[in-house]
Amino acid sequence: MKFFFIIICILIFTKELYSRNIGETEILTDDGIEVFQKEKYYLLKKNVKIESDTFSLKGDNVEVYFEKDLYDIKKIVAIGNVNFNSSEYNLNGLGNELILYTEKEEIIINGIQSKLIINGTEMKSDGNINVNNLTGEFFILGDNSSLLAQEIYIIGEKIDGIFSSNTEVNEIKFLDVKDKNISYIKSDDTEMYAKHAIYKKEIDIIELKEDVKIIRDGETISGDYGTLDTKDNSYKVKSNSSNKVKVVIINSDE
Amino acid sequence: MNNLLLLNKKILLLFILFLFLLIFGFLFTKFYLTNTLVNYSKSNLNIGADIxxxxxxxxxxxxxxxxxxxxxxxxxxxxxxxxxxxxxxxxxxxxxxxxxxxxxxxxxxxxxxxxxxxxxxxxxxxxxxxxxxxxxxxxxxxxxxxxxx
The missing domain is CATH 2.60.450.10 (Lipopolysaccharide (LPS) transport protein A like domain)
Known part of the structure; x- marks a missing residue:
């Protein structure tokens, strides 16, 4: 008898604790929900928590746009202290504003100290982070923008790129980095500075333009144009006719 | 001799009839009257309503x-x-x-x-x-x- 009583108590408390069933999405708000039927969206107000089997999101306020009915979500706009995680797409992030297009799998994060980690690739910015998971296209725009992938670290005001979408870990196929002051790229043991840098996976070349500086093993070479072959890790630096290529070698034994 | 055979058949019949009426009366009071009272209470609640x-x-x-x-x-x-x-x-x-x-x-x-x-x-x-x-x-x-x- 005592055993059955314990079982019943466990069942009751379990149901109370986990009100969401498997496969369901639960949305909790502190200050209500406003449904706009004509405009086809609902506004989730204050301290919003969205939880499903593979996705969770927290934010101050959230707008959910739907197609046919409330369940048929096509766009989510979360504003204020946004924090989200998706185990299905192996991504998580935070920022002041999140815009998520469910059908075209596009994520936009706006605001200071925005951060997105997708398949091990970390993107940070004080402006915007935009990733299209279907096409693999992304851009990071604004102050303190950076990208940390497997073997490469990039800092620049504007980082455009394309991921390879057919691999589990995001492999970068193309990169275009611009910064009106200077952008920074670190690949293996080589550090590179330039106002404009382009990387193409198909030719395995990083192309550096304007105020180029390459540092490796205590050797600094600066010029106007440079290339780094990522296959054999060799590099070349050229200069315009007016300037000369400058080489600084620091002997660490001295 | 069996004691049951000593009982008057008429008295026994009357007793069974009385018992039947008693059960019927009990059931009638329990279900019919209770329902009537509930319905009456409900209609009384509606009295307070304008519509x-x-x-x-x-x-x-x-x-x-x-x-x-x-x-x-x-x-x-x-x-x-x-x-x-x-x-x-x-x-x-x-x-x-x-x-x-x-x-x-x-x-x-x-x-x-x-x-x-x-x-x-x-x-x-x-x-x-x-x-x-x-x-x-x-x-x-x-x-x-x-x-x-």
């Missing part, structure tokens, strides 16, 4: 929302307090609540009681709700929970 089973509808260009309740009381010239099993029903959803103030001119509704919204694969539970702009905007108040199946 019994009021029906309204909110129409806009795209849909119609039917409003129903068991009772209604006039709050003023244009507002009615709908009580007991209040329901707002359209082809897309149902809202169930209690003590809803319905404005018959502006076609708006407000409630502070527990409310439940049910539509295809979706339920919303909240502490009260409001309908404005001919049913275009539905506002669920306070701590709310939305479940998508």
């Amino acid at each position: 019994v089973e009021p029906r309204f509808s909110i129409n806009n260009k795209s849909k119609k929302i039917s409003v129903s309740a068991n009772e209604g009381n006039f709050v003023n010239d244009q507002e009615i307090l709908l009580r007991n099993n209040v329901m707002f029903k359209s082809k897309d959803f149902i809202i169930k609540s209690d003590n809803v103030v319905f404005d018959t001119i502006k076609l708006t509704a407000q409630s502070k009681d527990d409310s439940k919204f049910i539509s295809d694969k979706t339920t919303i539970s909240s502490k009260g709700f409001g309908i404005t702009e001919n049913g275009n905007i539905i506002n669920f108040n306070g701590k709310s929970k939305l479940i998508i199946k």
Whole structure:
């Protein structure tokens, strides 16, 4: 008898604790929900928590746009202290504003100290982070923008790129980095500075333009144009006719 | 000799009849009269209502929302307090609540009681709700929970 009583108590408390069933999405708000039927969206107000089997999101306020009915979500706009995680797409992030297009799998994060980690690739910015998971296209725009992938670290005001979408870990196929002051790229043991840098996976070349500086093993070479072959890790630096290529070698034994 | 054979058949019959009447009487009192009393109490409750089973509808260009309740009381010239099993029903959803103030001119509704919204694969539970702009905007108040199946 005592055993059955314990079982019943466990069942009751379990149901109370986990009100969401498997496969369901639960949305909790502190200050209500406003449904706009004509405009086809609902506004989730204050301290919003969205939880499903593979996705969770927290934010101050959230707008959910739907197609046919409330369940048929096509766009989510979360504003204020946004924090989200998706185990299905192996991504998580935070920022002041999140815009998520469910059908075209596009994520936009706006605001200071925005951060997105997708398949091990970390993107940070004080402006915007935009990733299209279907096409693999992304851009990071604004102050303190950076990208940390497997073997490469990039800092620049504007980082455009394309991921390879057919691999589990995001492999970068193309990169275009611009910064009106200077952008920074670190690949293996080589550090590179330039106002404009382009990387193409198909030719395995990083192309550096304007105020180029390459540092490796205590050797600094600066010029106007440079290339780094990522296959054999060799590099070349050229200069315009007016300037000369400058080489600084620091002997660490001295 | 068997004691049963010593009993008068007439007395035995009368006793069985008495017993039958007693059981019948008990059952009659328990079920029929109780039901009658419950119905009487219910009808007495309705006596306090200005309108019994009021029906309204909110129409806009795209849909119609039917409003129903068991009772209604006039709050003023244009507002009615709908009580007991209040329901707002359209082809897309149902809202169930209690003590809803319905404005018959502006076609708006407000409630502070527990409310439940049910539509295809979706339920919303909240502490009260409001309908404005001919049913275009539905506002669920306070701590709310939305479940998508």
